[in-house]
Amino acid sequence: MLGIIENKFVIGRDEFFPFSAEMHYFRVEKRYWSICFERIKKAGFKIISSYVPWNLHEVRPGEFDFRGVNGPEKDLIVFLELCREFGFKVILKPGPWIKAEWFNGGLPQYIFADEAVVARDNKAELVMGQNGPGVADNYQPSYLHPKYLGHVKRYFGSLVEVIQNYIFPKGPVFILQLDEELSFGGNLGPFAADYNNYIITEYFHKFLEGKYQTPDRLPAAYGKKVRNFSAVVPPMAIETKKPEDLIKYFNWLEFKGQILSWYVQAIRERLEGLGVGCLFAVNLAWTDDFGLPANFDEFGGEKMLIGMQIPDPKDYTRLGRNIRFLAGKTGFGWTPQLFAGKPVEVSERNIILSKPEAAILSRYHRYLIVSSLAAGLKGMNHYMFVGRDHWQGSPLGHDGTVNENYEVVRKVGAALEHLAINTAKPVSRVAIAYHRHYLMQHHIGMTGQFSYVYDLVGQTLNPLGQDLMNLKYDYAVVDAGAENAFEEKDLYFVGTAEYMPEKSQQAILDAVRAGKTIVLIGLMPRYNEEFEPSRLLSRGLGLSTTVDWVPCNITWDKTAIRAIRYGFVSSRGSEKVIAKSGTKNVGVYKKVGSGAVYLFTFDISAKYDPWKLNLIHHILQTQKIKSPVSASDPNVDLIAQVNDKGVVLFMINTDTTFTSQYSNFTKKIVISVDLQALGIRQAKVKMHDVLDDLTYDLTSRELKEGIVFAVGYHDARIFFIPKK
Numbered sequence: 001m002l003g004i005i006e007n008k009f010v011i012g013r014d015e016f017f018p019f020s021a022e023m024h025y026f027r028v029e030k031r032y033w034s035i036c037f038e039r040i041k042k043a044g045f046k047i048i049s050s051y052v053p054w055n056l057h058e059v060r061p062g063e064f065d066f067r068g069v070n071g072p073e074k075d076l077i078v079f080l081e082l083c084r085e086f087g088f089k090v091i092l093k094p095g096p097w098i099k100a101e102w103f104n105g106g107l108p109q110y111i112f113a114d115e116a117v118v119a120r121d122n123k124a125e126l127v128m129g130q131n132g133p134g135v136a137d138n139y140q141p142s143y144l145h146p147k148y149l150g151h152v153k154r155y156f157g158s159l160v161e162v163i164q165n166y167i168f169p170k171g172p173v174f175i176l177q178l179d180e181e182l183s184f185g186g187n188l189g190p191f192a193a194d195y196n197n198y199i200i201t202e203y204f205h206k207f208l209e210g211k212y213q214t215p216d217r218l219p220a221a222y223g224k225k226v227r228n229f230s231a232v233v234p235p236m237a238i239e240t241k242k243p244e245d246l247i248k249y250f251n252w253l254e255f256k257g258q259i260l261s262w263y264v265q266a267i268r269e270r271l272e273g274l275g276v277g278c279l280f281a282v283n284l285a286w287t288d289d290f291g292l293p294a295n296f297d298e299f300g301g302e303k304m305l306i307g308m309q310i311p312d313p314k315d316y317t318r319l320g321r322n323i324r325f326l327a328g329k330t331g332f333g334w335t336p337q338l339f340a341g342k343p344v345e346v347s348e349r350n351i352i353l354s355k356p357e358a359a360i361l362s363r364y365h366r367y368l369i370v371s372s373l374a375a376g377l378k379g380m381n382h383y384m385f386v387g388r389d390h391w392q393g394s395p396l397g398h399d400g401t402v403n404e405n406y407e408v409v410r411k412v413g414a415a416l417e418h419l420a421i422n423t424a425k426p427v428s429r430v431a432i433a434y435h436r437h438y439l440m441q442h443h444i445g446m447t448g449q450f451s452y453v454y455d456l457v458g459q460t461l462n463p464l465g466q467d468l469m470n471l472k473y474d475y476a477v478v479d480a481g482a483e484n485a486f487e488e489k490d491l492y493f494v495g496t497a498e499y500m501p502e503k504s505q506q507a508i509l510d511a512v513r514a515g516k517t518i519v520l521i522g523l524m525p526r527y528n529e530e531f532e533p534s535r536l537l538s539r540g541l542g543l544s545t546t547v548d549w550v551p552c553n554i555t556w557d558k559t560a561i562r563a564i565r566y567g568f569v570s571s572r573g574s575e576k577v578i579a580k581s582g583t584k585n586v587g588v589y590k591k592v593g594s595g596a597v598y599l600f601t602f603d604i605s606a607k608y609d610p611w612k613l614n615l616i617h618h619i620l621q622t623q624k625i626k627s628p629v630s631a632s633d634p635n636v637d638l639i640a641q642v643n644d645k646g647v648v649l650f651m652i653n654t655d656t657t658f659t660s661q662y663s664n665f666t667k668k669i670v671i672s673v674d675l676q677a678l679g680i681r682q683a684k685v686k687m688h689d690v691l692d693d694l695t696y697d698l699t700s701r702e703l704k705e706g707i708v709f710a711v712g713y714h715d716a717r718i719f720f721i722p723k724k
Helices: 030-042 076-086 146-166 197-212 243-273 316-330 355-374 406-418 436-444 452-470 502-513 536-541 610-622 700-705
Strands: 002-005 008-011 014-016 019-022 047-051 058-060 089-093 173-177 279-284 304-308 334-339 379-383 430-434 476-479 491-496 517-522 544-556 559-570 576-581 584-592 595-600 629-631 636-643 646-653 667-673 684-689 694-699 707-711 716-722
Touching (some): 047 379, 076 146, 197 243, 243 279, 243 436, 279 334, 316 334, 316 355, 316 452, 316 476, 334 355, 355 406, 355 636, 355 646, 406 716, 430 436, 436 452, 452 491, 452 559, 502 517, 502 536, 559 584, 559 610, 629 636, 636 667, 646 667, 646 707
Parallel strands (some): 019 379, 047 089, 089 173, 173 279, 279 304, 491 517, 517 595
Antiparallel strands (some): 002 008, 008 014, 584 595, 629 667, 636 646, 646 716, 667 707, 684 694, 684 716
C-alpha cells in the first residue's frame, strides 16, 4: 500500500505524519551525515528530503558517478543506505531542474550547446532560468524539445539503474518530485516563454487543432482568412479591440499550462517505464494567481501529489489565500518547500548570525508554520532543515550544530502528532470563489477589454481574506469552475464580470435555489467564455448591470463610503436596494428560491475601512453566520479547528507596525471562544499552549467572556482544549 489516508502517508503497513526535513547530501560533508541524521531523528522526523543535482553526478557527457568515486559529495548511494539504516523514508527530487541556489539549477551546461533546446520569449530571445540569490542565471530549456527530453531520459535511466533498490517497495524512497517550481525557470510572465520554434510548430498549432478541429472554427481573434493552423501566430503582447480578442490570450495561457503538464507526464512516463512505482510530486510556483499558468486539474490523478512552495510570509493574506486554494483543490494541503530560514547571496555554509538575528529568524519560522497550519496546511517539508551555502536560519548547521529554531520545530512536530492535527477540520461557513478566466486576465494584466477584471481580482477578491480575518471569520477559497464548488459552505463571495462560463452561471443559480447565500461582486455576465451571448445568470436572478468603472461615493445605511465602482444595477423593482451611488443602485439584495443573493457593483473589500468592514459584517450577521471566536485586535487572527480530541486554536499576530522586530515590546489583546459552538460542553477546561509549555485552567464562561494575552512581533501560538 502506498498513498495518503486521513492526511498521512501510508507506506506499506506503516503510517507517517507528512512532516519532513530537507538536507542536501551534496552540500554537507560526509563526516557530518550521521550527526545530522541523529538530530533530525531526535527532532521527531521520520522523512528526509533532498535534491539530486544532475550536473554534479554527470562527470562527463554520458558518464555518471552516484557512488562517490570522484568525490564524497557525489555518494548518493551511501546517503540512501544511511537513510535506510536510520529508518528514514525519503523524498527524492532529481530535477531535471532543481533551482536551489545551485549552479545551472542542476542542468549540465553541454545540453545548451545547441541553442535550439533553449526556451524563447516573445522577442525570440533566449530565456534565462532563475537559480536563486547569489547564483548566476542560466539558459532555460524548452521543456518539450526532443533533444532536451532525450538528455533527461538518459539521465533518469542512469539514475534509476543505480538507485532502483532504494525505491519503494524495495527501499526508502517513496516520492520522486518531478522538476521544480514549474514556471519556465521562474519566467511567469504571459509572454516570457515559450516561443521556441519547435514548440510553436509541433505543439501550439496541434493544440489549436485539437481544440477547434478545423481552421474555419477558429475564433475571429485569430483573423478571418486563416486557412491552416500553421499560419496562426501566438500572441506577443496585449492588444484587444473586441471582447472576443481575449480568447487568444486565454488559449495561450491554457497552452502554456498544457506544456507544463505534458512535460511532467513525459518524465513520469520515462520513470514508470524504468519500473519506478512510487508516488510522484510536483511543486507549483508561489504566485498571486495560484500557480498560473500551471493548472491544478492537469496534474491530478493516481499517485500524484500537488504541492506549492511556501516562502517568506510577508503577506499574511496571500499566504492564507494560496494555502486554502491548494487544500481545496487537492484535498491534501502539502508543501515540499516551507522555508526554514531564507536564501541569501553569500556562498559560505557557516553563516554566523547574531543572537538577535537568530531569534528573529526562529520567530519567523514559527510564525510561518503556525500561519500555514491555521490556513489548512496538513503536511510540510522544512526547507532547509540542515544548513548549506546561500542559506541562513536553518534549525541545524551544515555540521549538525543545533540552532535556535531547532526546538521550535521539534515542539511543533510532537504537538501536531499528539493533537492529531491531520484530522482537525475548519469550522468555517464562508468561502471566496475565484473563476479561472478572471485569474488569467489578472495574470495577463490590464487590457483594453474588461480591464476592470484586474481590479476585481487584485483589489476586491484578494483583500477579502484580510477583511474576514479582521472580523475573525475563517474561510475557504474555492475554484468557482470546479464540480460541487458551491456545496460545502453556507455563504460565498463570488467575483463576477461580463463574461462567465455557462457552467459556472448555472452552478451559482443552482446554489442559490438550494438555499445558499451568494454575494456577487462586479457585473452580471452577458457572454460565456467564448464571448458568445449568454445571460443565464442574469435572467435566472432577474438582475442586470451596466458597466461604469470609476471612483465614486457610495451610500450605505446613511454612511458615505469611497470606493471603485464597476457599474450599477439596472433596477427591475423586485430587489431590495441597500447601497447607492448618487441616484444609481450599486448594491441590492434578493431572495431566490430558498436562498439569497446580494449584488454589489463596487469594491466592497474594506482594507481597514471600518464602514466597509461593517458592511461585510452586516451581510454575515444578517445571514446568521456567526464566528465562534473573536479578538479585540483586528490584526490578530484567531482560527479554530476541531477533531475528536478537542479544539485547536491558532492565534497569530499579523501586525508588524506596532513595534520593531528587534523589540520585546508587547500589546495586550482580548480573545473570546464559544466552546459550546465548537462542541465542548464541559464547564471547566484546560487550555494548553502547546509551543510554550503553558496550561491555563479556565471555565467555558471565562473563555467566552474573554481572556487577556500579551502578544509581540510575529507572535504565533497554538492552543489545545481537550474534550473530556
